[in-house]
Amino acid sequence: MEIPEWQVHEYNSTTFLLRQSGCTDFEKPFIYLFFGKDKALLMDTGSRHGNLVPTLQRTVRMWLQRNSRTSIPLIVVHSHPHEDHVAGDAEVQAIHDPAMPITFIPAELEATKRFYGVARWPTDVGHVDLGGRVIDMIPIPGHSDLSVALYDRNTALLLAGDSLYPGRLYVADFPAFQASTERLIQFTQGKPISNILGNHIEQSSTPFVDYPVGTIYQPNEHELALSRGALLELEEALLSMHGTPRRMALRDFSVWPVGASFMSPNENAQFEKHRQEQIDTMWDHTPH
Ligand SMILES: [Zn+2]
Numbered sequence: 472m473e474i475p476e477w478q479v480h481e482y483n484s485t486t487f488l489l490r491q492s493g494c495t496d497f498e499k500p501f502i503y504l505f506f507g508k509d510k511a512l513l514m515d516t517g518s519r520h521g522n523l524v525p526t527l528q529r530t531v532r533m534w535l536q537r538n539s540r541t542s543i544p545l546i547v548v549h550s551h552p553h554e555d556h557v558a559g560d561a562e563v564q565a566i567h568d569p570a571m572p573i574t575f576i577p578a579e580l581e582a583t584k585r586f587y588g589v590a591r592w593p594t595d596v597g598h599v600d601l602g603g604r605v606i607d608m609i610p611i612p613g614h615s616d617l618s619v620a621l622y623d624r625n626t627a628l629l630l631a632g633d634s635l636y637p638g639r640l641y642v643a644d645f646p647a648f649q650a651s652t653e654r655l656i657q658f659t660q661g662k663p664i665s666n667i668l669g670n671h672i673e674q675s676s677t678p679f680v681d682y683p684v685g686t687i688y689q690p691n692e693h694e695l696a697l698s699r700g701a702l703l704e705l706e707e708a709l710l711s712m713h714g715t716p717r718r719m720a721l722r723d724f725s726v727w728p729v730g731a732s733f734m735s736p737n738e739n740a741q742f743e744k745h746r747q748e749q750i751d752t753m754w755d756h757t758p759h
């Protein structure tokens with residue numbers, strides 16, 4: 472049986488969700504490809520061993536063919552600089568395909584500010600116009616210093632990166648994360664939000680239950696999409712901690728402060744054991 476390296480989901484004719492297979496890396500991140508009239512935008516390049524380029528080229532070529540075009544400039548941006556979202560950067564930068572000339576925006580502060588036209592980080596909202604399709608960029612540091620959210624005015628999709636998704640929300644800088652959550656709520660006020668889409672799924676379809684860290688095979692995972700209500704629930708959870716970060720499980724996601732207590736030695740050992748077991752049985756899911 473052949474399992475594709477990337478799953479391509481056509482959300483609509485100009486919006487594609489790509490997901491890396493768990494068999495290449497347990498992080499199995501989602502990345503996003505938006506087409507406007509003049510340009511296309513790719514958010515993130517995948518995790519380790521992703522080999523994104525063939526799937527990316529195939530998807531862009533299919534879109535070009537359908538739209539009777541020969542080329543479209545592709546801008547590559549990032550949700551944040553963590554390895555599981557930038558691991559494919561070098562391979563994407565090495566593409567020299569006349570059908571998709573690439574503008575690469577590194578996951579760095581100055582480049583990000585310049586590209587979206589942001590003067591004051593993190594309080595300004597930036598924009599990029601793909602041609603009949605404006606994408607807003609909201610800086611949301613907290614999970615990482617350089618986390619951003621993207622809002623597509625055409626589909627009302629809000630891409631929240633690693634800051635809100637059905638799984639463990641690792642919080643590196645608690646005050647920044649809380650302030651970013653408040654700004655993101657403010658930004659969404661009065662706007663339609665069709666779905667909040669993040670970078671991972673670690674939650675199972677059973678309320679409050681997540682898969683162990685490092686899980687490859689998730690037959691009963693939570694759906695990717697969250698509503699704006701999740702953002703309000705996150706706000707409430709953070710407020711309830713009164714400035715003292717702690718782990719908290721909610722129905723559709725959990726809050727995981729990163730610090731000394733990020734993973735105990737025992738949890739780390741469990742993670743390694745679980746990871747090895749899965750690798751050993753990767754192709755065999757018959758009950759033992
Ligand atoms: Zn991350």
Ligand SMILES: [Zn+2]
Nearest residue numbers: 553555633670
């Ligand atoms: Zn991630």
